[in-house]
Amino acid sequence: MAQTQPEPGGTRVMRTPPALPDPETAREWLATMTLIRRFEERAGEMYARAKVGGFLHLSIGEEAAIVGAARALREEDYLIATYRSHGHALARGTPPEQVMAELFGRVDGCCKGRGGSMHMFDLKRRFMGGYGIVGGNLPIAAGIALSSDYRETEEVTLCVFGDGASNQGTFGETLNLAALWKLPVVFMVTNNQFGMGTALKRHSAVTDLQRKGESLGVPGTRCDGMDVLDTHTVVSEAVERVRAERQPMLVEAITYRFRGHSMADPEQYRSKEEVTLWRERDPIPAFAAELEGAGAIDAAEQARIEEDAVARVDAAVEFADASPFPQPESLYDNAYVVDEQVKGRYH
Amino acid sequence: MPELRYREALNQALREELQRDERVVLMGEDIGVFGGAFKVTEGLLEEFGERRVRDTPISENTFVGIGVGAAMTGLRPVVELMTVNFALLAFDQIVNHAAHIHYMFGGQARVPLVVRMPQGAGHQLGPTHSHCLEAMFLHVPGLLVATPSTAADAKGLLKTAIRDENPVIFIEHESLYGVRGEVPDPPTPGTGGEEHLVSFGRAAVRREGSDVTIVGVSRMAVTAQRAAEQLAAEHGVQAEVIDPRTLRPLDLDTILQSVAKTNRCVVVEEGWPHGGVGANLSALISEQAFDDLDAPVRRVSGADVPMPYSKPLEDIAYPHEPQIVQAALAVLGGVRA
Numbered sequence: 001m002a003q004t005q006p007e008p009g010g011t012r013v014m015r016t017p018p019a020l021p022d023p024e025t026a027r028e029w030l031a032t033m034t035l036i037r038r039f040e041e042r043a044g045e046m047y048a049r050a051k052v053g054g055f056l057h058l059s060i061g062e063e064a065a066i067v068g069a070a071r072a073l074r075e076e077d078y079l080i081a082t083y084r085s086h087g088h089a090l091a092r093g094t095p096p097e098q099v100m101a102e103l104f105g106r107v108d109g110c111c112k113g114r115g116g117s118m119h120m121f122d123l124k125r126r127f128m129g130g131y132g133i134v135g136g137n138l139p140i141a142a143g144i145a146l147s148s149d150y151r152e153t154e155e156v157t158l159c160v161f162g163d164g165a166s167n168q169g170t171f172g173e174t175l176n177l178a179a180l181w182k183l184p185v186v187f188m189v190t191n192n193q194f195g196m197g198t199a200l201k202r203h204s205a206v207t208d209l210q211r212k213g214e215s216l217g218v219p220g221t222r223c224d225g226m227d228v229l230d231t232h233t234v235v236s237e238a239v240e241r242v243r244a245e246r247q248p249m250l251v252e253a254i255t256y257r258f259r260g261h262s263m264a265d266p267e268q269y270r271s272k273e274e275v276t277l278w279r280e281r282d283p284i285p286a287f288a289a290e291l292e293g294a295g296a297i298d299a300a301e302q303a304r305i306e307e308d309a310v311a312r313v314d315a316a317v318e319f320a321d322a323s324p325f326p327q328p329e330s331l332y333d334n335a336y337v338v339d340e341q342v343k344g345r346y347h
Numbered sequence: 348m349p350e351l352r353y354r355e356a357l358n359q360a361l362r363e364e365l366q367r368d369e370r371v372v373l374m375g376e377d378i379g380v381f382g383g384a385f386k387v388t389e390g391l392l393e394e395f396g397e398r399r400v401r402d403t404p405i406s407e408n409t410f411v412g413i414g415v416g417a418a419m420t421g422l423r424p425v426v427e428l429m430t431v432n433f434a435l436l437a438f439d440q441i442v443n444h445a446a447h448i449h450y451m452f453g454g455q456a457r458v459p460l461v462v463r464m465p466q467g468a469g470h471q472l473g474p475t476h477s478h479c480l481e482a483m484f485l486h487v488p489g490l491l492v493a494t495p496s497t498a499a500d501a502k503g504l505l506k507t508a509i510r511d512e513n514p515v516i517f518i519e520h521e522s523l524y525g526v527r528g529e530v531p532d533p534p535t536p537g538t539g540g541e542e543h544l545v546s547f548g549r550a551a552v553r554r555e556g557s558d559v560t561i562v563g564v565s566r567m568a569v570t571a572q573r574a575a576e577q578l579a580a581e582h583g584v585q586a587e588v589i590d591p592r593t594l595r596p597l598d599l600d601t602i603l604q605s606v607a608k609t610n611r612c613v614v615v616e617e618g619w620p621h622g623g624v625g626a627n628l629s630a631l632i633s634e635q636a637f638d639d640l641d642a643p644v645r646r647v648s649g650a651d652v653p654m655p656y657s658k659p660l661e662d663i664a665y666p667h668e669p670q671i672v673q674a675a676l677a678v679l680g681g682v683r684a
Contacts, residue, residue, distance in 0.1 A: 078420075109453070110453065111451060111452050111453035111455070112453035112454070113453075114450055114451050114452070114453050115451045115452060115453065119451045119452065121451075121452035121453070121455055121456065122455075123452075123455040123456055128416075128419070128420075128456075129448075129452060129456075131444070132443070133439055133443050133444075136412070136439060136440070136443060136444060138409070138412070139408065139409040139410070139411070139412020139413050139415070139416065139440060140412050140413075140415050140416035140419070140440075140444065141416060142409070142412070142413045142416060143412060143413035143414060143415055143416020143417040143418070143419070143420070143424075144416040144417070144419065144420050145416075146372075146413055146416070146417050146422070147416065147417045147419075147420035147421055147422050148420070150372065150398070150417070150422060151421065169408065169409075170408060170409055170412065173404070173406035173408065173409035174406075174409050174412075174413075176404060176406070177403070177404060177406060177409055177410065177413065180404065181401070333454065334449050334450045334453065334454035335449075335450050335488050335489060336449070336489065336491075336513050337449060337457055337511075337512035337513050339511070339512060340546070341507070341511065341546050341547040341548055341596065342491065342511075342513060342547070342548070342596055343548075343596070
């Protein structure tokens with residue numbers, strides 16, 4: 001497999017460019033990436049206006065890695081992500097209203113205001129959650145895959161995490177166990193070049209992350225996470241191989257986080273020039289240009305996609321603002337599954 | 348009623364639940380080919396196969412997390428941690444994930460997971476292998492905590508734990524595995540019969556008495572009963588011994604009713620004193636039954652040190668009958684000493 005360089009402005013993966021999907025599919029990808037971008041920008045604004053509390057981790061710049069991967073899944077497959085997962089929920093089909101309402105801490109949020117930005121979840125769409133602890137989602141992904149296998153289904157689990165998580169104990173433990181038990185899970189490391197404020201080469205002895213699973217029995221591959229088509233192609237290959245061969249794979253998506261780790265990040269660990277270089281490879285205009293070049297989309301269509309994304313985000317903010325805060329008497333709801341022996345709260 | 352060892356009663360519970368419910372899966376270190384470090388899972392691999400009885404690598408946090416993910420998607424995993432000491436490696440999955448997922452995702456997902464583990468000192472295993480950590484689990488909302496002290500409860504509580512929709516921390520005791528006790532027969536196929544299930548949140552009164560209430564947790568329920576016999580024989584004191592059996596949910600009512608009768612209470616645990624089960628219980632009793640008390644609730648606990656290896660030191664670092672007798676006499680004001 002050809003190499004791409006995880007340096008600023010990283011070169012593109014040199015393989016035969018995959019064919020574009022049909023125009024309708026391609027437009028949907030572009031629309032979803034655009035929705036995520038506008039949603040994240042607005043979420044940042046709402047954070048600045050104190051509508052959103054806690055931490056807010058945005059995925060601006062990583063939209064191709066999100067949408068390309070999510071579209072490699074079937075409806076019955078599972079997607080599980082991290083504390084940077086608004087985009088994953090949106091890509092899986094969770095209404096922006098519910099994601100924004102969760103950020104606002106309202107009852108109509110996808111988790112009724114209990115989880116917040118880091119803990120999105122949508123069981124109906126098999127989005128198995130955002131997780132606040134780095135590396136915490138890997139064992140859970142393997143457990144979901146075990147369940148799929150045990151129930152003799154064809155389901156595959158796609159487990160997304162960052163380059164920083166590849167240093168957690170759960171990375172090695174889970175990859176080993178998933179290979180040992182032949183679990184149908186694709187581990188996708190979204191290499192956005194930083195574990196919080198520490199650059200890849202300063203936090204990982206092996207920076208060629210696709211190789212980090214080799215000694216654990218998990219073969220690796222890599223995609224250009226700034227290119228939705230390349231991401232989709234590589235992740236689809238991995239998902240289908242895992243579905244057929246019942247053994248895990250690791251996919252590294254090379255991407256870049258345009259914004260800070262969270263909103264509380266002065267970004268003193270990287271240069272403006274580096275950010276500018278990567279921003280020149282912004283995956284959304286790049287894909288739009290590719291579609292335009294192929295005659296799959298025109299300027300009017302692009303404008304419509306843009307307007308539609310803004311309108312949906314406007315509606316989400318309006319919805320979230322109108323949704324009430326949870327009632328104080330609901331504080332203890334869902335602390336337990338209440339049943340015969342668990343009547344409610346602890347004494 | 349047949350007599351079974353505590354470990355055999357647990358084995359029977361696992362076997363019956365594996366037979367009853369296809370969704371039940373066992374995971375843990377050395378539970379299959381080896382038969383379990385304490386032989387609790389002996390014979391189950393042979394009977395149910397590798398699909399359902401799974402040996403794991405030494406990766407506690409990860410195989411507990413696999414249990415969480417499997418539980419979220421339809422299985423009923425029973426994960427064995429070789430001892431409670433290794434649960435510390437799995438605290439992220441137990442606390443941040445198993446305990447919180449139902450709440451933090453707005454009730455969308457459930458985690459019907461059982462994590463079994465034995466605790467306890469007395470085998471000269473030193474500081475890292477002698478813990479009693481029920482207080483740490485008790486601290487966490489979202490978890491249920493069971494501490495069976497008899498063979499019958501070991502079986503009945505484990506079967507109930509496997510059927511519950513919440514994550515259960517099931518704390519066995521290393522020193523109790525070989526202890527025999529009466530366990531009701533399993534129902535015979537065809538002819539029916541009652542299954543032996545023990546509900547959570549129902550304390551057992553092990554011995555009735557009117558002078559002092561002694562609450563004993565885990566193995567200390569057994570030690571407390573021996574101390575009560577000593578109190579009766581040597582001091583004419585009739586102690587009521589209560590085994591809470593589960594700490595979450597807690598049957599505080601049974602304890603308060605007893606205290607209303609005896610007006611005196613001693614809480615006995617093997618773990619450390621600060622922030623312990625006794626500290627919690629004595630706070631609850633003081634808050635809710637202050638007017639019933641003729642003396643402050645007294646705690647008997649393990650010493651506030653890492654567990655020493657050397658036998659004479661280990662012996663004095665966790666409670667035995669004399670400390671319980673002494674505490675009971677102290678809350679009685681020494682009048683009958």
